[in-house]
Amino acid sequence: MTDTLERLELDRATGPVLEQVWRTIVWDDPVNLMTYVTYVFQSYFGYPRDEAERLMLLVHHEGRAVVASGNREAMERHVQAMHGYGLQASVSKADP
């Protein structure tokens, strides 16, 4: 019990750092087929087809979409994977 309380205190103290959220952004590219972008979102991120299509259309119409968020390392891994698949992607810090 004491243990837990201490950990809670610790969490609170380091909270702002841990909570710093980063994002994986995919940018529109007129070259890539819409079906391919949907396929990548489904296959790599494991999104259900509906969600993958929603994100693909967001990229297509808005010029970009946030496809994942979390810690910086994980976002860099995602962006590297997206570049591997030929998608234009970048890492960005979420607005506070």
Add this chain to the structure above:
Amino acid sequence: MIVAGRTGSDGVRLVLEAEEAMLLSELADQVDSVLLLGAEDDPALGRLLPNAYPDDADAAREFARYTRGSLVDGKRQAAQSVRDATAVGEGERLVEIELDQVQAWGWLTFLTDLRLILAERVGLGEEGTPEQDEQRDDYLRAAYEWAGFVQGSMLEVLDPTES
């Protein structure tokens, strides 16, 4: 060209005319060359290896430093496997290729890289590009459309939940 599912397993089966296979093999070799020999400021390479931090030059450089090698390796392997699979034997009129889900992924990414390079070379998506060499551009544009057709056909067959 025929693109179909494989009976009894995942992946895709392609049947190419010898001319189509030779064209694909040649294009795959060129993609490999761009990755191997492309100048640092080649805009086509910029399409294949985009900036991960558009607003932070230091982070962008750092990201490129530790991802570029493996990205280039992966893309070159994909291009080389397409080149090898499309080799045409003496007197062959058709080339039949069976790809499992993982191999098919390699093809999809190669076709994407190919289209990114071709688009950059022809200036697709840019307005008012002067026509330098119309015949060459027509050829590249046809290859671009065809690569998109092959990719689209493969995507109709492949199931993203299996990879």
